[in-house]
Amino acid sequence: MGRYIVRRLLWVVVLVFAVVTITFLIFSVLPSGADPARLRAGRSPNPRLVEEIRHRYKLDQPVTAQYGLYISNLVTKLDFGHSFQNDTDVLDEIFKRLPATISLALGACVVWLFVGISVGIISAVRRRSILDRTAMGLSLVAISAPVFWLGLVALYLFADDIGKIPILPGAGSYTPLTDDPIKWFTGLILPWLVLAAAFAAIYARLVRGNLIETMSEDYIRTARAKGLSERKVILRHGLRSAITPVVSALGLDLGLLLAGNAILTETVFNIPGIGRMSYNAIVNSDLPTIEGVVLFGALFIVVLNLIVDIAYAFIDPRVRYS
Amino acid sequence: MTALLDVTDLHVSFDSEDGVVKAVDGVSFSVEAGRTLGIVGESGSGKSVTSLTVMGLTRGPSTKISGTAMLEGEDLIAASEDELRHIRGNDVAMIFQDPLSSLHPFYKVGTQLVEAIQTHQRVSRGAAYDRAGELLELVGIPDARHRLEHYPHEFSGGMRQRAMIAMALANDPKVLIADEPTTALDVTVQAQILELIARLQAELGMGVVIITHDLGVVAETADDIVVMYAGRIVEESSTDTLFDRPEHPYAWGLLESIPKLTGPREEELIPIPGRPPSLIHRPTGCAFHPRCPYVREAHKRTDPQLEKIADDPGHRVACLLPHQTRRELWAKLQAGEEPEQAREDVELRDADRPTQDAGLDAPRR
Numbered sequence: 154m155g156r157y158i159v160r161r162l163l164w165v166v167v168l169v170f171a172v173v174t175i176t177f178l179i180f181s182v183l184p185s186g187a188d189p190a191r192l193r194a195g196r197s198p199n200p201r202l203v204e205e206i207r208h209r210y211k212l213d214q215p216v217t218a219q220y221g222l223y224i225s226n227l228v229t230k231l232d233f234g235h236s237f238q239n240d241t242d243v244l245d246e247i248f249k250r251l252p253a254t255i256s257l258a259l260g261a262c263v264v265w266l267f268v269g270i271s272v273g274i275i276s277a278v279r280r281r282s283i284l285d286r287t288a289m290g291l292s293l294v295a296i297s298a299p300v301f302w303l304g305l306v307a308l309y310l311f312a313d314d315i316g317k318i319p320i321l322p323g324a325g326s327y328t329p330l331t332d333d334p335i336k337w338f339t340g341l342i343l344p345w346l347v348l349a350a351a352f353a354a355i356y357a358r359l360v361r362g363n364l365i366e367t368m369s370e371d372y373i374r375t376a377r378a379k380g381l382s383e384r385k386v387i388l389r390h391g392l393r394s395a396i397t398p399v400v401s402a403l404g405l406d407l408g409l410l411l412a413g414n415a416i417l418t419e420t421v422f423n424i425p426g427i428g429r430m431s432y433n434a435i436v437n438s439d440l441p442t443i444e445g446v447v448l449f450g451a452l453f454i455v456v457l458n459l460i461v462d463i464a465y466a467f468i469d470p471r472v473r474y475s
Numbered sequence: 476m477t478a479l480l481d482v483t484d485l486h487v488s489f490d491s492e493d494g495v496v497k498a499v500d501g502v503s504f505s506v507e508a509g510r511t512l513g514i515v516g517e518s519g520s521g522k523s524v525t526s527l528t529v530m531g532l533t534r535g536p537s538t539k540i541s542g543t544a545m546l547e548g549e550d551l552i553a554a555s556e557d558e559l560r561h562i563r564g565n566d567v568a569m570i571f572q573d574p575l576s577s578l579h580p581f582y583k584v585g586t587q588l589v590e591a592i593q594t595h596q597r598v599s600r601g602a603a604y605d606r607a608g609e610l611l612e613l614v615g616i617p618d619a620r621h622r623l624e625h626y627p628h629e630f631s632g633g634m635r636q637r638a639m640i641a642m643a644l645a646n647d648p649k650v651l652i653a654d655e656p657t658t659a660l661d662v663t664v665q666a667q668i669l670e671l672i673a674r675l676q677a678e679l680g681m682g683v684v685i686i687t688h689d690l691g692v693v694a695e696t697a698d699d700i701v702v703m704y705a706g707r708i709v710e711e712s713s714t715d716t717l718f719d720r721p722e723h724p725y726a727w728g729l730l731e732s733i734p735k736l737t738g739p740r741e742e743e744l745i746p747i748p749g750r751p752p753s754l755i756h757r758p759t760g761c762a763f764h765p766r767c768p769y770v771r772e773a774h775k776r777t778d779p780q781l782e783k784i785a786d787d788p789g790h791r792v793a794c795l796l797p798h799q800t801r802r803e804l805w806a807k808l809q810a811g812e813e814p815e816q817a818r819e820d821v822e823l824r825d826a827d828r829p830t831q832d833a834g835l836d837a838p839r840r
Contacts (some may be wrong), residue, residue, distance in 0.1 A: 371576035375534055378571075379591045379642070380564035383556075390591075393581055442608045471580060 157474035158463065165455045172443060172451040177223070180440050181216045189237040189438045192413060210237055219443075233448075234441035238434075243445040246430065252329055254426035257348060257418065258410035260341055262403070264349035264353035265356055270392075270399070272353070273360025277395075278387060280365060289361070302349045304421030325423035348418040352406060356399060363395035370394070372394070397468055404461030405454070412450025478505035478531070478545075479682040481565070485542035485552075487528050494755040497509075498524040500706035504721040506650060506682040511673075513693030514686045515729065516703035519751040522686045524840040525703075528552070528651045530569055531559040538605065546650065569644035572655035574635035578627035584611075584638050585623025591645040610641035614671060633664035640671065644679070651676070652684045657692055669696050685710070691733045694718060702726050705752050708781055722801050724767050724785060727808055741760050743815075761795055766816035769796060769804060769821075777820040790805035 181294040188206040191198065207213045211222065259270065272292070276285040283284050310316055312323025321343050328336035376390040377383075414448035416428030427446055434442035466472045487499040499521040506512045514522045527533045529544045531550055544551040546566060551559065570579040579587060588607035589600060589683060598606070604623070611619035614637040627635055636656060643651055657665035673696055676683050685693055693700055693714065700717045702710040702725065710723040721727055728747035749766035753759050758765050760775040767774070779793040792803065800821055807817035 180541070326578055371571060372579040374532060375571065375577045375639075375642075378530055378569045378580070380560045380562070380594050381590070382560060388577055409835060456574060469581075471628050 154463075154466065154474055158459070161459050161462070164256070165452070165459070168455055169451055171447055173224070173227070174220075175388065176444055176447045176473055177216075177220050177403060177440075180438075180443065181219075188436065189440065192235055192437050200266045209429060214363035223441075233445045235270060236434075236439055236442050238439045238442070239439045243441045246442070247427070247445050248426050250425060250430045252331075254411060254413070254415060254419070254428065256330060256337065256341060257344055257415050257426060258407060260345040261348040261408055261410070261415075261418075264345050264350035264397075264405055266403070268349065268353040269356025270360050270396075272357040272394065274364060274387065276361040277368070285319050285361075290359065292357050294352045295354035298350065300351070300417040301421055303350055304344075307343050307347050308421070324421065327422070327424045333429060333452060345421045346416050348410075348415055356402070359399060360392075360395060360400060363398055366393055367391045397465070400464055400468065401461050403466075404457045408454035408457035411453040411457075413446055477507070479508045479547065480684075481505040481543075481545040482525070482529065483543045483545070485525060485528065485544065486540065487524050487533060488539045490537040490539075491755070496753055496754045497706055499528065500708070502703070502708055503507065503542075504701050504708070504711070506684055506733075508649070508697045508727050509676065509680045511676065511683040511685060511693075511696055513697030513700040514684060515688065515690055515693060515701060517688055517702055517747075517751050519705075519754065521701040521754075522703050523654055523705035526654055526684060526686055530563055530567060530650045530652070531556070536598075556723060561595070564591060564643075564648075565646045566648055567650045568646070568648035568683045569652040569654065570636070570643050570656055571686050573659045574632065574639045575659075576581075578635060580627060583624055583626055584630065588623070588638070588645060590640055595646045595665065603691065606645070607641075610644060611638065613644065613675070614638070614641045616641075632660050633667060636660060636664075636670065640668075640675070644675065647679065648681060650682045650684065652686070654686045655688070656685065658687070659690070665692070672696065687756065689733065690718075690729050700727070700735075705757060706754060708794065709763065709794070710790075710792045711781070712787075716787065716790050720787070720790075720800075720802070721805065722790070723763075723794050724769055724796070724801075724804075725763050728766075728804060731808065761793075768801075769818050771795070786795060 155410075184226040188203075190203050190210065190212055193206050194203045204213075209280050211219055214222075223234060226234065231244070233247070234248065235241065236243055248332040276288050279285050288344065307321050308315060311318055311321045313321060314323045316323065320341045323337075323343070326336070326342075328340050330337040364387075368387070373386060373390055376386045381390075413426070413428040413431045416432055418424070419426040419428040422431075427449070430442065431446040431450075433439070433444060462474070466474060482505065483503045485499055485502045488495075489498060494700040502521070503516070503524055504512060514525065516522045524533060526543045528540055531554070533540070533552060534556075540552055541824070542552060546562065549558075549562075551562065551567075554562065562712070579821045582590075585604060585607050586608060589603040590690075592598065592603040592606055593743075596603070607623055608748065611622055611679050615620055615635055616637055622630075622634075627638070640656075651672070660668060669692065671682060672685070674748070683696075684697060687693055690700075695836075698712045699803070700714050701708050701713065702717070702723060704725050705747070708716070710721065710726050717726065721730060726746070731745040732747060736743060747766060751766065752762055758775075760777050761767070761779050764774045766769060774795045776793055779795045781791050781793040784790045784792060784798060792801075796804070803821050803824075804817050807820060808814065812820070
């Protein structure tokens with residue numbers, strides 16, 4: 154197991170290196186349509202100023218030299234460079250943005266796991282009942298509803314500034330946890346619910362399908378033949394097996410969200426997270442920032458998948474890594 | 476001796492998309508303490524559904540069940556789900572065909588045994604764990620205490636079935652139902668498991684029901700045998716009687732299809748032709764008639780009832796052939812004749828003898 158983890162971690166390094174290189178290549182080879190130096194210089198700039206900026210960020214050097222410099226700074230000094238846009242340190246900026254994204258993703262994750270698993274179990278146990286059909290119908294709606302629409306509807310209904318039933322803080326009310334835990338919590342309730350809706354629906358369907366399949370296994374019949382209550386049969390014997398695929402889905406989904414995939418929710422609710430940071434970076438051809446968020450995103454996804462694979466060995470005793 | 480488990484006129488049918496499946500159609504049998512009943516039949520004969528129904532494991536919105544299954548004065552068919560739960564795994568325990576898929580892959584064997592114990596007994600985890608170790612020892616697993624910490628996939632096939640048996644014995648059941656207990660196991664292990672069941676029965680005085688498609692399995696272990704076909708009992712008798720003078724052509728087929736140790740090596744095993752009948756559209760008349768080598772025209776219309784055989788107490792059969800004819804046919808089969816040949820011989824004689832068969836159509840040629 155230890156050797157397996159070490160080998161996987163080495164692969165993480167290789168993968169991150171590949172991701173950084175490919176991002177650099179795409180940025181340099183493809184016509185970006187926007188010159189970072191010109192964008193930085195502001196409206197109708199003096200050509201000399203543009204040249205100066207270009208020189209300062211070493212954009213006048215060959216791509217290979219730029220790449221070499223970036224990699225060597227990254228490897229030797231863990232220096233992610235400075236933003237072309239506003240001179241801030243990329244790593245600092247990422248660390249400043251991460252808490253918001255992590256708060257949003259983890260909170261939503263708790264909501265969707267709770268709702269998805271409960272609804273999935275009830276639907277599986279009461280298969281073909283009205284309850285099941287209603288839940289599965291609603292889940293289709295939740296999966297189909299775009300987050301930007303759902304978010305706006307939520308704000309329109311419940312936000313304390315523009316809402317019809319103003320009970321919850323609306324857009325732009327994100328407060329860091331360290332500033333005020335209560336405001337942090339209330340401010341994130343709507344974003345959590347909106348972000349969790351589609352995931353809860355997907356997980357409910359996943360759990361339902363898996364549980365229905367598991368409940369026809371021979372060992373479920375054995376559990377019943379033992380005289381266990383149906384509740385124990387379902388929760389201890391059925392769900393235990395049916396939950397395995399949920400763990401792998403969770404690794405992937407959470408990784409993507411932490412990598413900035415919650416951008417729509419962040420935008421609707423005006424939360425200063427990684428998603429919006431990447432969006433701004435791309436719009437402004439801000440290569441160091443793009444590299445930074447891409448690198449962190451890749452790290453999140455790869456590491457979470459590694460955690461999932463390790464968790465598998467604990468969930469299913471038949472899984473052994475070597 | 477009064478019966479421990481007494482099943483009377485059990486009917487089980489399931490609604491399916493293609494129609495109503497009559498899985499069990501009027502089955503009665505009883506099991507006494509310390510005795511073993513073998514229920515024999517092909518897949519689809521209703522033998523497993525019968526046992527699962529006794530355990531209350533076939534209940535559901537699309538299932539219709541009637542009849543009674545009395546366990547010491549309590550009807551398991553009429554019992555509520557709560558009452559049944561106290562009986563399952565406690566008074567009546569069951570083991571299944573494939574021990575690998577019947578044990579939960581994610582839990583240690585010890586955990587699963589402890590669960591079985593604690594479901595019906597108010598004992599501490601430690602005491603239950605000790606008892607689990609004793610149970611594994613009882614079923615002949617070496618190094619039992621150490622083995623409790625293993626997962627089912629770390630056990631061999633025979634050991635898994637032993638663990639299943641240990642789990643079934645956790646609460647000293649009065650009746651043990653074994654549904655194809657050896658089918659998924661190696662031949663050498665099969666004998667060990669059957670021996671183990673017989674030994675435990677002698678020690679614990681349980682009533683045992685062994686369900687199998689293989690007459691060889693029950694030959695050594697069962698006291699009495701019930702042969703099922705298409706959801707009904709077609710023959711029942713003591714084991715010795717069934718092997719000595721079987722009456723039903725289906726039982727003959729089953730006997731001819733198992734190898735005999737005493738027979739010549741090149742002896743041909745004769746399979747029963749055709750396939751088990753549909754339980755949705757039962758064949759008219761005798762359900763076995765489409766596959767019976769000795770079928771006569773009238774058998775396609777008349778439904779045989781399970782009837783006593785005059786000079787053979789405890790032996791009952793559901794067959795329309797005259798008793799004398801059956802005896803002669805079996806004698807010829809025993810002498811090594813093919814079913815076709817035996818039929819022709821006997822029918823030629825019957826044609827000269829206008830006795831029991833009067834009123835029935837001329838034999839099919």
